[in-house]
Amino acid sequence: MNKFGVLSLTMVLISIVYFFINRGPNVSLMPVIIVLGFFSLLGIIFALISKRWMYGVLGFLTNGLILVFTYFLLIGYGIGG
Secondary structure, eight states: OOHHHHHHHHHHHHHHHHHHHSOSTTOOHHHHHHHHHHHHHHHHHHHHHOSSHHHHHHHHHHHHHHHHHHHHHHHHHHHHO
C-alpha cells in the first residue's frame, strides 16, 4: 500500500465531504473555492509522488476533475458577482 496514493485519494474524499457540508444559498463561495483548490492541488502533488501508477493515475484524474469543478465555481462566482 502506497501512502502517497492513499493520501491522494483521501484528498478527493475530503473535498467531496467539504463541498457537501458547505453548500446552500447563504454560503460564502470564495473560501469554498480556495479550500477545494488547495485540496485538489495537494492531491495532484501526492498522486505525482506516488510510486504505484494505478494510484497515481486514479488520484490525478479524480483530483483534476475536482480542480475543473472548482474552476467552474470560480467562473460562476465571477459572472454572478
